[in-house]
Amino acid sequence: MAYWGVHHFVIRGTSEMALDTATLRASFGLMAFVLGLLFYFSAYRTTRSPYSGWWCIALLFFLFGSAAFLLNGTGHQWWANPLGNVLLVHGGVAVWAGARSLRTKMLKRWAFTVFPLVTLLASVVDNPGTNTWAGGPVFLAAMSMTIGLASRELWRLEPGYSRVRIPMAAAAGGVSVFYFGRLVGFLLDGPDGPVFDTFFGSAVTTLVTMVMLVVVSFSMAALSTEQQTRALKMVATRDDLTGLLNRKAFLDLAAEQLADPAAARASGALIMADLDHFKTVNDTYGHAAGDRALQAFAVACTDTVRSTDLAGRYGGEEFVLLLPGASADRAEHIADEVSRRLARASMADGVQMPTVSYGVATYDAGTAGMDALIASADAALYTAKSLGRNRTARSDRIG
Known part of the structure; x- marks a missing residue:
């Protein structure tokens, strides 16, 4: 200067x-x-x-x-x-x-x-x-x-x-x-x-x-x-491998957002995602290939969601997305787009990226809290897996 x-x-x-x-x-x-x-x-x-x-x-x-x-x-x-x-x-x-x-x-x-x-x-x-x-x-x-x-x-x-x-x-x-x-x-x-x-x-x-x-x-x-x-602060809140929010940081930020008086009157959706047969990828191609798959999925998420959305690694091969203002149909569309982006990603030696199963739950002013919201999305994810994986299930259609 x-x-x-x-x-x-x-x-x-x-x-x-x-x-x-x-x-x-x-x-x-x-x-x-x-x-x-x-x-x-x-x-x-x-x-x-x-x-x-x-x-x-x-x-x-x-x-x-x-x-x-x-x-x-x-x-x-x-x-x-x-x-x-x-x-x-x-x-x-x-x-x-x-x-x-x-x-x-x-x-x-x-x-x-x-x-x-x-x-x-x-x-x-x-x-x-x-x-x-x-x-x-x-x-x-x-x-x-x-x-x-x-x-x-x-x-x-x-x-x-x-x-x-x-x-x-x-x-x-x-x-x-x-x-x-x-x-x-x-x-x-x-x-x-x-x-x-x-x-x-x-x-x-x-x-x-x-x-x-x-x-x-x-x-x-x-x-x-x-x-x-x-x-x-970023080091403390980010997952080392994927760069997404770690579980604690995601839950804290999501809980703050749902507790916000302005957000409490709004609606949105939460997506639970799980990479299909991920253990097979690790066992067949090695943990390095598994890590690349996790990183590719994280990139697909960040390239798809908005800057106002939250994306985190929930644990292992499980991920979670919070989409304020999104409907169930919009959340399902986002899940499909993430899968398309992941499928286009390349891995060494011709290894194919794993498919992904998703569970979608919506929230509004009457939602009890993050625990209830995650439980609903997790139940929908279990349904998607039981139906053959590589698909999206919604909590409002369970049963």
């Missing part, structure tokens, strides 16, 4: 301006270095969160990228200037990757090469030996895009995330808009123009950077801590 606003400068005719620019760069370099050390020891070493790791990397890119611009006006400018552009854009990509990690999403590998590579090519062909703004439009566009995408990721965090995500998203969005303004000013007025110099020159840029730095300094550590807390 420290260098989002401190980059290229045009050598002026007075030594005072050059000194001011160099002093600003040195000051921000020291600030980024100190901030990086503090953030590494206070956040990353204690939480080991991906977000804090990406921020440490971003600060290093910003630090060395800005340092490269100190060689502007020297015989090394021809390589230092493009290098500074590339390093700063890498910093912007790292900020984007850090923000994306808060949603447990990995940034695509192409982002780490496309943005810096395009910036490098634009800088190299634009006479970097004599032009301190070589590749300027591409550089400004890349910075605006990467920081803007980081802001988008922060805004997309679920509302339950720490409130500090809001100032962080606003700060990143402000920097992105500022860089876009610099791009427009550069294209319309040029780097030496009065409009560009007045609204996007060193003084304004330094002020914007300092404000952003103050904002994020109080937010980065909090987001890193919360990311680690959520990661630990």
Whole structure:
């Protein structure tokens, strides 16, 4: 963040301006270095969160990228200037990757090469030996895009995330808009123009950077801590093999949902699922094949249900799905779709995926609770097995 606003400068005719620019760069370099050390020891070493790791990397890119611009006006400018552009854009990509990690999403590998590579090519062909703004439009566009995408990721965090995500998203969005303004000013007025110099020159840029730095300094550590807390909570609530909710977590969340006054007046469905002849799969093909079957079924479930539904591993080869608002017909359709997805999954050596039996039970305001609901779905599942397996039975049709 420290260098989002401190980059290229045009050598002026007075030594005072050059000194001011160099002093600003040195000051921000020291600030980024100190901030990086503090953030590494206070956040990353204690939480080991991906977000804090990406921020440490971003600060290093910003630090060395800005340092490269100190060689502007020297015989090394021809390589230092493009290098500074590339390093700063890498910093912007790292900020984007850090923000994306808060949603447990990995940034695509192409982002780490496309943005810096395009910036490098634009800088190299634009006479970097004599032009301190070589590749300027591409550089400004890349910075605006990467920081803007980081802001988008922060805004997309679920509302339950720490409130500090809001100032962080606003700060990143402000920097992105500022860089876009610099791009427009550069294209319309040029780097030496009065409009560009007045609204996007060193003084304004330094002020914007300092404000952003103050904002994020109080937010980065909090987001890193919360990311680690959520990661630990996920480990405690997720099944190690399938990644679905474990039994206790599912039952707790389902009970909370049914106890919610708003949900109590609603209806929904619960599906109990059991992989048919699963012991045969383990005995015939080995436990590794059985594990792959369980994982494939879990993927089929998560690819089929909504984000508001609950999916958990109930035990062994048994799974359970809670579908708020779903009718019995809708639940049966979902079970059929899960089976279709599972059948399309492939296993090594031509091993076929096992079929699945399902039991469906519905609930409404009169349902006694989770125990009664699971008992009804389990009875329907027993019916499906007794009828030959590889089918769905509904509790309202038993007997």
